[in-house]
Amino acid sequence: MNLTLSSMLRSPMFWLTLIPVLLHLTRGNSPCFGRSLGISPCRTQFFKRESLTLCCRADERIMTNSKSACSQKSHECNITLAGEQHSGSYWCGSNSGERGEAVNITVTAGSVILGSPVHPVPEGSPVTLRCLMSHESSKQLVVVSRINQSCTFSRDGLLIGVGLTGEMSFVAVNRSHEGLYTCTFSGVESPGSWLAVREPEEAASEDVTDGEVMLNRTEQKNGQETNTHKV
Numbered sequence: 001m002n003l004t005l006s007s008m009l010r011s012p013m014f015w016l017t018l019i020p021v022l023l024h025l026t027r028g029n030s031p032c033f034g035r036s037l038g039i040s041p042c043r044t045q046f047f048k049r050e051s052l053t054l055c056c057r058a059d060e061r062i063m064t065n066s067k068s069a070c071s072q073k074s075h076e077c078n079i080t081l082a083g084e085q086h087s088g089s090y091w092c093g094s095n096s097g098e099r100g101e102a103v104n105i106t107v108t109a110g111s112v113i114l115g116s117p118v119h120p121v122p123e124g125s126p127v128t129l130r131c132l133m134s135h136e137s138s139k140q141l142v143v144v145s146r147i148n149q150s151c152t153f154s155r156d157g158l159l160i161g162v163g164l165t166g167e168m169s170f171v172a173v174n175r176s177h178e179g180l181y182t183c184t185f186s187g188v189e190s191p192g193s194w195l196a197v198r199e200p201e202e203a204a205s206e207d208v209t210d211g212e213v214m215l216n217r218t219e220q221k222n223g224q225e226t227n228t229h230k231v
Contacts, residue, residue, distance in 0.1 A: 036056065036057075036060075036091065036092045036100030036101050037054065037055070037056060037062075037090055037091055037092050037100060037101065037102075037103050037118075038053075038054065038055040038056070039052065039053070039054055039055075039103065039105070039118055040052065040053045040055075041144075042118055043113075043115045043116065043118065044103060044104060044105055044106060044116065044118055044193050045105075045106045045107075045108065045113035045114055045115070045116075045132075045190065045191055045193060046082050046086075046105065046106070046107050046108070046113065047082070047107070047108060047109075047110075047113060047134040047142050047144065048081075048082060048083055048084065048107060048108065048109050048142070049081050049082065049083075049141065049142045050081075050082045050107075050134075050142045050144065051078070051079065051080050051081070051082070052078075052079050052082060053076070053077070053078050053079070054070060054076070054077045054079070054090060055075065055076050055077075056075040056076075056092035056100070057075060057092065058075055059075070059094065059095070060075050060092040060093060060094050060100070061073070061074065061075060061092070061093050061094075062074065062075065062076075062077050062090060062091075062092065062093075063090065063091050063092065063093040063099070064088055064089060064090045064091075065088050065089050066085065066086055066087060066088025066089070066090070066105075067085040067086075067088075068085065068086045068088070068090075070090070075092075082107045083107060084107050084108075084109065085107075086105065086107045087105060087106050087107045088104070088105065089102045089103070089104050089105075090102065090103050090104075090105055091103065101119065101120075103118055103119070104194070106191045106193070108190075108191050110188065110190070110191070111133055111134055111188055112131060112132070112133055112147070112183065112184070112185050112188045112189065112190045113131075113132050113133075113134075113144075113190045113191065114129060114130070114131060114132070114181060114182060114183045114190040114191070114192075114193050115129065115130035115131075115132050115146075116129050116130075116181060116193045116195055117195065119196075120196035120197060120198040121173055121195070121196070121197055121198065122197075122198055122199070122200045123173060123174055123175070123197050123198065123199060123200040124172045124173070124174070124200045125172065125173055125200075126169065126170060126171055126172060126173075127169070127170045127173050127177075127195070128167055128168070128169045128170075129153060129167065129168045129169075129181060129183065129195075130146050130147075130166060130167050130183075131146070131147045131151040131153075131163070131166040131167070131183035131184075131185055131190065132144050132145065132146055132147065132166075133145060133146075133147050133185065146166050146167075147166035147185050148165050148166055149164075149165070149166060149185065150162060150163070150164050150166075150185075151163050151166045151183050151184060151185045152183065152184045153168045153181065153182070153183050153184075154181065154182050154183075154184070155177075155179040155180065155181050156179045156180055157180075163183075166183075166185070168183075173195075173197050174197060175197050177195060177197055178194075178195055178196055178197050179194070179195060180192040180193070180194050180195075181193055181194075181195055
């Protein structure tokens with residue numbers, strides 16, 4: 001059977017095969033892959049029926065306390081239809097018993113999630129939080145998009161600001177920025193995600209969003225918060 005490029009791009013199997021390859025090619029260039037467990041898309045919150053991929057080093061295995069079938073079978077796991085049974089902690093484990101940093105993944109049936117860094121962020125780095133919503137396509141697949149409207153952001157249950165375009169940015173995070181973050185749109189609040197801050201790296205800082213990273217050399221600054229509308 002002759003396969004054209006357009007037919008390959010429409011094939012789900014093509015993308016399921018390509019995703020692990022892309023994960024390996026990008027490994028080490030993103031904070032998602034610099035702390036052992038890799039996740040694509042690069043966030044910890046997902047909608048039901050979303051697809052995601054987990055990845056460890058080739059000599060490790062994915063471990064979890066959830067009911068996911070990923071555990072201990074391979075260093076890669078493709079979840080094509082995420083469900084609430086996939087919520088839980090995931091980490092990379094070695095044959096010698098070493099355990100990597102755990103990542104808490106939340107799968108929700110709600111309509112709003114928060115896009116935030118997967119791993120602890122170096123102190124002094126800029127961070128962007130994003131409020132995301134889901135849409136169902138004609139094939140009942142979930143399409144995720146940023147909410148380009150006014151959203152509120154909270155830390156540890158307290159309102160900290162309003163993002164007129166669905167985003168809140170921190171110019172340079174410090175330990176005071178650590179906490180459990182949520183975003184709210186049209187009265188619907190996302191699940192909470194913990195933002196952790198670690199010791200700074202001398203060589204470069206990571207400009208971290210939910211799935212994007214830019215490496216740039218910066219001087220350490222005092223922690224500042226910026227958002228579209230200050231409150």
